Amino acid sequence: MAKEEQDAIGRVVAGDRDAYRVLMERHLPAVLRVTTRITGNSVDAEEAAQEAFLKAYKKLPEFRREAAFGTWVYRIGMNCALDLVERRNRDLNWNAVPLDGELGVAPVAESHRPSPERELLDREARTLREQAMQVLTPMERTAFVLRHMEEQPIPVISAALGVPENSARQAVFRAVGKLRKQLMMVRGSGRVAAMVRPQESR
Numbered sequence: 001m002a003k004e005e006q007d008a009i010g011r012v013v014a015g016d017r018d019a020y021r022v023l024m025e026r027h028l029p030a031v032l033r034v035t036t037r038i039t040g041n042s043v044d045a046e047e048a049a050q051e052a053f054l055k056a057y058k059k060l061p062e063f064r065r066e067a068a069f070g071t072w073v074y075r076i077g078m079n080c081a082l083d084l085v086e087r088r089n090r091d092l093n094w095n096a097v098p099l100d101g102e103l104g105v106a107p108v109a110e111s112h113r114p115s116p117e118r119e120l121l122d123r124e125a126r127t128l129r130e131q132a133m134q135v136l137t138p139m140e141r142t143a144f145v146l147r148h149m150e151e152q153p154i155p156v157i158s159a160a161l162g163v164p165e166n167s168a169r170q171a172v173f174r175a176v177g178k179l180r181k182q183l184m185m186v187r188g189s190g191r192v193a194a195m196v197r198p199q200e201s202r
Contacts, residue, residue, distance in 0.1 A: 005069055013061050024053055027070045031077035037145040038081035040130060048084045052077035078160040085138040132182035136175050143168055144175035
């Protein structure tokens with residue numbers, strides 16, 4: 001862990017609340033990215049990310065300094081997002097606000113902009129993928145997101161879901177199967193490239 005982060009953690013534990021800003025500014029983008037991908041909308045993503053950093057702040061005195069703070073708060077964010085998705089699913093009156101743009105990816109400055117046609121195709125592909133993901137259970141969605149979008153290993157997914165590694169693998173496979181079936185139903189014209197890429201478990 002970087003010395004700057006170690007110093008910030010030490011100051012926060014000693015009572016300097018403002019020092020926590022250093023940790024938030026450094027790791028909020030990654031946490032927000034994964035919470036957005038798991039929840040599927042920006043409103044829930046921000047709520048889950050805020051909850052994650054609040055929990056991390058309260059538990060900071062218990063944090064092991066030899067571990068990486070970024071990995072720790074990232075996993076808290078995953079769990080907060082999964083819990084929120086499950087709560088929303090129990091509330092039939094909840095209407096999720098769709099995210100306009102790519103899920104969980106902050107704008108990045110580029111030297112050139114894609115053509116309007118390329119942007120349209122990319123947006124269509126993302127929309128179709130997000131629509132297809134609505135058929136997944138919260139566990140399947142989280143497993144798929146972490147494996148195929150966040151490229152997390154099975155042990156990390158297992159820990160985030162609180163299930164054995166074999167169950168985590170099965171959740172990934174079920175999600176891939178469901179998504180392929182859904183995408184086949186909307187991909188008839190062949191305009192959308194494959195959006196589910198098999199990965200070997202690791």
